[in-house]
Amino acid sequence: MGVEYGDSELFVEFDEVSGEYLFTNQRRTTIPEKASAFRFLSVINCEEINSLRPFLREFLKEANKLFRMHVYTMGTYGYARYVSSVIDPGKRYFGNRVITREKSPPKKTLDRISADQRRVVIVDDNASVWPQHKPNLLQVSQYIYFRYQMTNNNSEEESYSYAEKKSDECRSNGALSNVLKLLQKAHTRFQQEEDSNELRLLIRY
Numbered sequence: 001m002g003v004e005y006g007d008s009e010l011f012v013e014f015d016e017v018s019g020e021y022l023f024t025n026q027r028r029t030t031i032p033e034k035a036s037a038f039r040f041l042s043v044i045n046c047e048e049i050n051s052l053r054p055f056l057r058e059f060l061k062e063a064n065k066l067f068r069m070h071v072y073t074m075g076t077y078g079y080a081r082y083v084s085s086v087i088d089p090g091k092r093y094f095g096n097r098v099i100t101r102e103k104s105p106p107k108k109t110l111d112r113i114s115a116d117q118r119r120v121v122i123v124d125d126n127a128s129v130w131p132q133h134k135p136n137l138l139q140v141s142q143y144i145y146f147r148y149q150m151t152n153n154n155s156e157e158e159s160y161s162y163a164e165k166k167s168d169e170c171r172s173n174g175a176l177s178n179v180l181k182l183l184q185k186a187h188t189r190f191q192q193e194e195d196s197n198e199l200r201l202l203i204r205y
Helices: 056-063 077-086 175-191
Strands: 011-012 022-025 036-043 047-051 068-072 120-125 137-139
Touching: 056 077, 056 175, 120 175
Parallel strands: 011 068, 011 120, 120 137
Antiparallel strands: 022 047, 036 047
């Protein structure tokens, strides 16, 4: 964590940094030719295929210099532990700072940690799960790699998943890259404004 930020915290949702998943209903499914794809067997014996979002590892490395990072997911503890073992095997970034649905109320809340909420930033694609903490939220686009994740809200031009298009989100100008740039910019401004404790005011686009 960067000293200049003091006790600043960054909360991330696994769907945003570690990709999305595909339930395969116990069928053996060939993983797309993507080095960052991996399998997870859920507690209901459904196999999930996860695809890491492009720029994930760079994001974690650089964001870790600025913040003490946490994971807050409404997934199960088993799922969170497994994904953590893939993206942070040495517990360098998150340590044991992982909140799952077993320890969370129906809506996510920063009351689960002891921290100055003025210095907390949340990265999530779903604003509705943070009703009490909208000022802290950096909402990012949903990462849709597999067809399973798509809903009727997708526009016609977005009607194919990345897997179907045999492509992926741009690394240099994708969601995580842009969020990192914003966090780094806020870090610089925070250093310059010595009397400011309101980090969340500096993260607006």
